[in-house]
Amino acid sequence: MTQKTLATAILAGAVLSAPAQAENFTIWVRDSGSEFMPQIVDAFNASQQTHQATLQIVPASELVQKYGIAAAGGSAPEALSVDLIYTPAFAAAGQLTDITDWAKSLPYFDQLSPAHISVGTYEGRIYALPFSAEASVLMWNKALFREAGLDPEKGPTNWAEIRSAAEAIRGLGGDTYGYYFSGNCAGCNVFTFTPMIWASGGDIFENNGEKAAVNSPVVREAIEFYRGMAVDGLVPAGSQTDSGANFFAAFANGNIGLSVSGAFAIGALNNQYPDLDYGVTFIPGKEGGWSSFAGGDNIVISRGVGEAKVEAIKAFIEFAYTLEAQKMLAGNGSLPVRADVAAAALEGEDPRYLVAAEAMSKGRTPYSIVFNDLINSRNGPWITMLNKAFFAKSEDEVQRAIDDAQKEMQSIIDMAY
Numbered sequence: 001m002t003q004k005t006l007a008t009a010i011l012a013g014a015v016l017s018a019p020a021q022a023e024n025f026t027i028w029v030r031d032s033g034s035e036f037m038p039q040i041v042d043a044f045n046a047s048q049q050t051h052q053a054t055l056q057i058v059p060a061s062e063l064v065q066k067y068g069i070a071a072a073g074g075s076a077p078e079a080l081s082v083d084l085i086y087t088p089a090f091a092a093a094g095q096l097t098d099i100t101d102w103a104k105s106l107p108y109f110d111q112l113s114p115a116h117i118s119v120g121t122y123e124g125r126i127y128a129l130p131f132s133a134e135a136s137v138l139m140w141n142k143a144l145f146r147e148a149g150l151d152p153e154k155g156p157t158n159w160a161e162i163r164s165a166a167e168a169i170r171g172l173g174g175d176t177y178g179y180y181f182s183g184n185c186a187g188c189n190v191f192t193f194t195p196m197i198w199a200s201g202g203d204i205f206e207n208n209g210e211k212a213a214v215n216s217p218v219v220r221e222a223i224e225f226y227r228g229m230a231v232d233g234l235v236p237a238g239s240q241t242d243s244g245a246n247f248f249a250a251f252a253n254g255n256i257g258l259s260v261s262g263a264f265a266i267g268a269l270n271n272q273y274p275d276l277d278y279g280v281t282f283i284p285g286k287e288g289g290w291s292s293f294a295g296g297d298n299i300v301i302s303r304g305v306g307e308a309k310v311e312a313i314k315a316f317i318e319f320a321y322t323l324e325a326q327k328m329l330a331g332n333g334s335l336p337v338r339a340d341v342a343a344a345a346l347e348g349e350d351p352r353y354l355v356a357a358e359a360m361s362k363g364r365t366p367y368s369i370v371f372n373d374l375i376n377s378r379n380g381p382w383i384t385m386l387n388k389a390f391f392a393k394s395e396d397e398v399q400r401a402i403d404d405a406q407k408e409m410q411s412i413i414d415m416a417y
Contacts, residue, residue, distance in 0.1 A: 023312035024052045025078040025305075028067065030060040033081060033132060033297060036332035043328065044319045051312035053079075064372075071095040076302040079313045081131045084119050084298040085371045088209070091122035092369045097301040100126040102314060108321065111340040115294030115365040127300060129317060130337035132329060134295035135263050135359040136191050138162075138284070142277040144169050144176065144257045155281030158288045159196070159225050162258060166234040169257030178234040180251060180259040181226065183390050185244035186383035190366065190375050191293045192260035192283070193386070197222045198364055199285030204382075209368035210417060212409035214385065215402050221286060223389045223398060230390055240391050243378070252276065262295065263335055263356035270350060280352040282359055292356075294363025296334065335360060370416045374409050381408040 029037045034057050041055045056077065058066060064086055070076040076095070090096050103109060103117075103126045113130040120128030142152035148168040156162040166178025182188040194204060202218025205211065213219070229235050236256075238246070251259040252273050260283055269276055282290030299320070301313050319325055326336040326345035335357050336345040342357045368374055375382045385405030389398045 022050050022052065023308045024054065025309045025312050025316075026054045026056060027079040027081065027299075027313075027316070028056050028058050028063065028077045029081040029297070030063045030083065031057050032060055033057070033334075036132065036329050036334055037081065039328050039332065040320055040325050043325065044316050047319060048315075051315055053312075053316055068093075068095075071302060074304075078305045078309050079299060079301055079316070081297040081299050084116050084128070084130075084294075084296060084365055085368075085376075087120045087128040087298045087300060088122055088367055089369045089371070090300065091120075091125075091127040095303055096127040097303050097305060097310065098125050098127060099129070099301060099314075103129055106318070106321075108338055108340060111338050112321075113294060113296075113337045113339075113360055113363065115360070115363045116296065116298050116337065119365045119367050120298050120300075128298035130296070131299040131317075131320060132296040133335040133337045133360055133363075135335060135356045135363055136195055136260055136283060136293040136295070137263060137280050137356050137359055138258065138260050138282065139251060139265065140165070140258050140279050140281070141169075141251070141254065141256065142279055143254070144172065148172055148257070152277075153279070155279050156258070156284060157281075158284050159286045162284070163225070163229065163234075166229055166257055167232075170234045174255075175236075176255045176257070177236050178257045179229050180235060180246075180256045181239055181390075182242040182244050182247045182250075183230070183235075183239040184241055184383065184387050185247060186376055186378060186380060188244050188247045189386055190382065191262065191295060193222065193226070194366065195260075195283040195291040195293050195364075196225070196285065199283060199289045199291035200287070201285070205366055205368060209366070209370075210413060212374075212406050212413060214382075214409065215406040218286075220398070220402060223386070223402070224395075225286070226390050227392060227398065240387070251278075263353060263359075264333060266350055266352050266356070267333060280355045282355070282362075290359070290362065292359035292363040294360055294365050296337070368413070370412055373412050381405040381412070 041053045045052050113133055116130035140155050145152040150165055150168055156165055170178040197218055200218050202216050204214050206213045250256050284290050321338055323341050326341050330336055330345040336342040346353050385401045388401035392398045
């Protein structure tokens with residue numbers, strides 16, 4: 001069914017009688033949601049006459065600052081779909097409406113992405129719910145696996161298997177490499193590298209973000225795993241300076257054996273590189289197991305919104321959780337956020353999306369009210385540590401990079417609490 005037909009069907013099944021007063025509200029979304037949000041808003045508006053949503057798409061690089069300024073000046077939109085990592089900071093700043101009781105009353109509450117809800121919770125109260133989802137996954141080039149004598153239908157299940165496969169593929173010679181990561185990209189690495197730490201029993205923060213933990217043995221082992229592949233030439237030299245420009249392109253070009261990416265890459269590869277034969281699997285831990293970074297957006301209601309408009313926004317959120325709307329998400333670049341309807345929402349889509357959807361069940365998102373300063377900053381302690389350590393010439397350099405990052409991260413955290 002096309003999205004236009006779907007919207008028409010929703011309209012045809014709508015209850016046309018309306019209460020005396022309708023409520024309108026405005027919702028902002030970052031531009032990465034421009035594929036699915038307009039369709040969901042249009043379908044919601046067509047589904048009933050009680051409430052109407054007005055959508056404003058904001059460049060992702062501007063949304064957080066723009067919302068913060070608007071909230072401080074009393075002109076914030078009534079609702080906001082925002083990168084989930086920022087919800088703890090907005091909640092801590094007192095800019096969001098507490099929706100705990102209503103959220104927990106939803107019959108499918110326990111089926112909503114737990115990672116989204118974890119970062120949407122502040123001091124035991126819920127201020128945000130999942131809206132769109134993204135998951136990190138491990139991809140492998142089946143053609144290169146086949147050429148290197150590996151089983152093209154079996155992805156690695158632990159670090160040793162990643163290393164072994166990378167060595168075999170690098171052995172093909174030329175400009176073919178076993179593994180790729182963007183070594184100077186902060187966001188890329190928290191999305192792709194952190195799951196290896198989680199799957200191995202470690203973490204980068206403790207105590208709800210109040211303690212930095214990058215000096216742990218598990219983090220050190222994960223760094224040494226990447227460093228070993230870089231030092232031994234299994235990773236292209238350009239990885240060291242890549243700030244994200246080749247995050248997708250390196251694997252797409254067909255000469256990389258393995259790389260961690262996101263579910264978004266499935267659609268992009270299928271559309272732009274239809275001849276690339278690739279597999280998708282979970283990101284493994286050192287000895288097995290797996291994890292994923294749960295990305296995407298949370299939806300929030302600004303503080304101070306009147307009760308009538310709050311009810312209108314709740315109606316919109318409940319509409320977004322219907323199977324019909326979840327199908328719109330699945331068909332336009334987002335994973336479903338309801339586990340109980342994920343398979344139905346993805347019916348007819350590339351089956352590799354089901355791996356990414358399952359990855360969400362163990363998906364995690366770091367919790368911090370100063371995430372941007374710690375992790376996303378291009379010159380912050382996270383990427384400074386990783387870039388130095390991944391390409392360090394000695395183990396002593398690795399430890400210094402870790403120690404420096406631990407100290408700087410904890411200082412930033414301490415100033416925030």
